[in-house]
Amino acid sequence: MPARRDSHSPSGKSVPERGLLLLIVLVLLQGSVLPLGAASSPDTTHNDYVDNPKEKEENYTKKAFPVLTFGYSHIQAPFEISLWILLASLMKLGFHMIPRVSSIVPESCLLITVGLLVGGLIKLAGEDVPPVLDSRLFFLCLLPPIILDAGYFLPIRPFMENLGTILMFAVVGTLWNAFFIGGLLYAVCQIQPANPSILHKMELLPCLLFGSIISAVDPVAVLAVFEEIHINELLHILVFGESLLNDAVTVVLYHLFEEYTRAGIVTVLDCFLGIISFLVVAIGGVLVGVIYGLLAAFTSRFTSHVRVIEPLFVFVYAYMAYLSAEVFQLSGIMALIACGATMRPYVEANISHKSHTTVKYFMKMWSSVSETLIFIFLGVATVDGPHHWNWTFVTVTVLLCLVSRVIGVVGLTYVINKFRIVKLTTKDQFIIAYGGLRGAIAFSLGFLLKKNLFPMREMFLTAIITVVFFTVFVQGMTIQPLVELLAVKKKQEAKRTINEEIHTQFLDHLLTGIEDICGHYGHHHWKDKLNRFNKKYVKKCLIAGERSKEPQLIAFYHKMEFKQAIEMVESGGGFKLPSAMPSTVSMQNIQPKKPPPAKPAEKAPSQLSKGREEEIRKILRSNLQRTRLRLRSYNRHTLVADPFEDGFDDLLIKKQKMIELEKKIKDMNNYLTVPAAPPDSPTMCRARLSSGKDTDFKPALQQKGNKTGPDPQSYRAKPESDSVPTFQVDLASPQSPDSVNVMDEFRRADQQRGGVRGEEDHGLMMRPHKTAGCGGVSPPITNQRDGCFTAPNILFGSDTNQAKTANA
C-alpha cells in the first residue's frame, strides 16, 4: 500500500502537504491494500466498498461499540483522486511562485519532471506504479475539459477566416505525416540485413498504425506551450486549429489500421470505405456537436428563473456531445469544439453575467487541472511503462517526425499560398513546423493497443514517449527563444477598443458591399448572408427577450461599459472618484460648444419644433457643464438600469456594503432632521441629485425599450456610489432573483447592525422601498443624502425624458 504514500512524498516539501502526508501514512497503516489503479477504474473500487461494509456487518454483533474506526477502503478511490488533483494544483502553484523558472522552462516540462520524480519514488519503494494514464481515464475525464475550454473560447473569426489552411494542415498534413513516417519506418526496419533484430518482424500495417498515432499534433501540448509564447493570432490559430481538427483523421486512421491489422489484407474497397468513414467521423462529430450546442443554447433561454444551474447546462450538454460522438466512434474532439463554439454566442447572451463568469472560471479551472494532471501522469507513466528501448527505432522515429513535419508544412504552404491572400512567410512556416508538438493523446492511443495484436506495443510506447518528450522538452523549451530571435510578430495584448470594433464592423459591411459591386460572391458575401440568417431566425429562437435583437456593436458597447463600471468600482472602492482612466478628457471636451449647424438638417425631420428643441438642448447643456465625469457615470447608470446585467448589482453591493452601512448609520443620526452638510464637493451633490432622478425615470424609459439615452446631453452626472445600490437593487429585483437575495442579505446585515441602534433600524430599512415607491411623486423632503427627492431633479429628469422621446 505504500504505493500511495510514496506517490506523494516528493511533494512533502510544503508544510500543508507534510501534514497531509502524515495523515496518509496514519491512514494507510490501518487501511487495506489496494493498488492505486483502482482510482482510475471506478468499477473495481465500487465493488470494494460495497463488499467491505457487508463483512463488517457480519462481525459487528459481538464487539463493543467502536469509538473510533478506520474505514479507509471505502473512501480510497475518491481520496486518491483528490490527492492527485491536490498534488497537481500545488505543483502548478509552486511553479508560479518561483519567478525565474517559469519564464525559462515551460510548465509542461516541469510537470513532466514532477511526474517522473513521483513515478521514480513509487518505483523505489518497490511498488506497482498505478496505470495513471489509462486510456479510459484520459479520454473520458482528462481530455474533455481541455477541449471544451478550447472550443468554447475558440476565436471564431480568425478560425473561420483560416479554415481552409487549417483543414489542409489537419487533414492532408496528418495523412502525409502518417504515411510518410509509417512507410519510411517500415523501410528502415527492413534494412540492416546483417544483424537480425526484432525490427525485421515488423509488418507494414503496424508501422502505418504507429505512424498515424505519432503524426497527430496534440492540442494539449500545443496549448500549454503556445499560451506561454504569446504568438500572433494567425500562427496560433493555425497550429492550434490543426491540432484540434486532426483528431478526426487520427481516429479514422487508428481504427482503420487496427482493423486491417486484424484482418491482414487491405483491398481497394477498404481504402474507399476509409475515406467515407473519415467524412462520416468528421462531419458526424461536428453535427453532433452543433445539435447539442443548439440544445444548450435553447435551454439557456429559459434559465432566467433558476440562475444557479445555468453554468451546469454548458458543461453537461458539452460532455454529452462528447460522449454521444464517442458512442458512434465519431470524433469526440470535433463534437466538443463544435458544441462549444455553437452555444457560446447564444448562451452568453442568455445567462447572467455572474453565470458567465462562473462558466469561464470553471472551464479554465478544469482545463488547467486536467492539463496539469495529464503532464504529471505522462511522467509517472514513463517511469512505469514496460519499455522496450530500441535505438534504431526510436531515433528513426524522432528524425522522421521532424523531417516529415517540415516537408509537410513547406509543401502544403506552397500549395496553400497560391490561394491565400495573406501569405505565409518562411518564418511562419518555421513556427508552424516547429510548433507541431506531440503529446498525451498519442500516448493514450498507443496505450490502447492490444499486446496480442501488436507484439511491438512496448517498443511503440517507448518511441511515442520519446517523441513526446523530445517535442515537449526540446521544441517546447526552444520555441520561445526562437520566436524572439526570428522576431515573429507577437500577439497584441491590448484590449479591443470601441473604435476598433466599429471599424471591424464597418469594414465587414464595406467589403461585402465592394464584393457585391464587383459581382462575385466571395468570403464576405457568404458571411454576410449567414449573419443575416443568424440574426433573422436563429437568434430569435435561441435568445430570450430583447437581447436577440441587439446588434453586435451594441452588445460590445454594453460589455465594455460594464467592464469599465466594474473596474471603476474596484479601483475607486466606490468612494473615490474614478481614476481608472488616466486621461482627463471628458465628454465636454469633445462636445461641440455650439450645436453644429449641419446637424438638424442631417437628422430625420424631428417632430419637435426647432425652438423647443433648442430650449431643451440649452437646459441639458447647462446641466452638462457642471460636472466632468459624465461618461463614466453614465455608463454605470445604463448598467444599473439594464435588467439583464443583474450580476453588476451584486458586485457593487459587495464592494461597498460594509462601508456604506457604517456611513449610513452615522447618517442616521441626522436622518429626517436637519440635512447634513454634504461632506464632499458641490459636484458630488449635483451628481447625487441627478442620480436619483435617473433611477426614478428609468422604469418608464425601459418600457419603451429605451435603454440608453439617445442624446449625449443626457449623460447623467455621477451618482454617489453609496446611494446607488439601494435604489438600483430595488429596481432590478423583479427581473433578477439574484439581486433580491443580495438585497435580503443586505437587509439582514442592516438589521443586525440596526438592531443595536434601536429606533433607527426602522428608518434604515424602509428607505429603499420609499425611494422606489415615491420617486415620481416628488415628496417634499429635501435631503441631500436621498437626492432623488429634490424637486429640481424631478424637473430635470422629465426634461431629459421628453428630449429622449422626442429624439426616439
Added chain:
Amino acid sequence: MGACQTRAEHQYQDLADKTGFSFEQIKNLYQRFQQLSGNEETISRANLDSMPALANNPIRKQIIGAFFDKRNQHQDEVGSCDQIGFEQFLMVMSHFRPPNLRTTDEEKEAMRKEKLRFLFNMHDSDNDGTITLAEYRKVVEELMSKSGEIGQETAKAIADAAMLEVASINVPNMGPEEFYEGITFEHFEEILKGLEMESRMHIRFLDVDTSTMRCGKSQS
C-alpha cells in the same frame, strides 16, 4: 465585346500600371462595369443605387459615395462627381487590393496609409481633414441603420464613447475648457493601428473569367 477588347487592350497596360491590377482582373472588372452601367461609358449613382445586392447593406450610401468621391481617385481633386468612368471605378477598386508576398515593408506601410485614407475619407464627409463628432455619429448611425430602433438610439452613445476614446488616447491631458476638434488622420491611424488594415482591407479579385468559373477559387 471583341471591339471593346481590342480597343481596351493597350489601355489595359496603362491601367494595370496605375492600379496594380492584372490584365485578367481588369478584364473581369470591365465586364462587371459594363454590366452595371448597362453598356454605357460611365456609371451613375442610380446604377449603383439600384443594385439589389447592396439593398441590405447598412452603409450603402457611404460605399456608393466613396465611388463618386474624387479624393479616392488619386487625383488631387476634391468634391464628388455624378458619373465615373471605368478608370475611376478601377481606381476606387484598387484600394481593396491585397498585399502579396513580395510587398516590402515600406510598400505595406504605404498601402496601409492609403487604405486608412480611404476609410477616413468615407467618414470625413466635408473634407476638412477631421472627423468631427457629428460626422462620426453619422457613421455609427448608418452602421446601425439596419438594426432597428435600439440601434438608432444607442448609436449616438456609442459614437460619443468612441470619440471620447479617441480623444483620451491621443490627447491624454486636456483641460476642462479645451475642445477636441475631431479626429485627424494621424489620430485615426493611431486608433486603428491594431487592426492590421493592410492585410485586412482587401477582397479577392478574380483572376479567371467569372462567367466560366463562379466562385470555385474563392475559398482559401
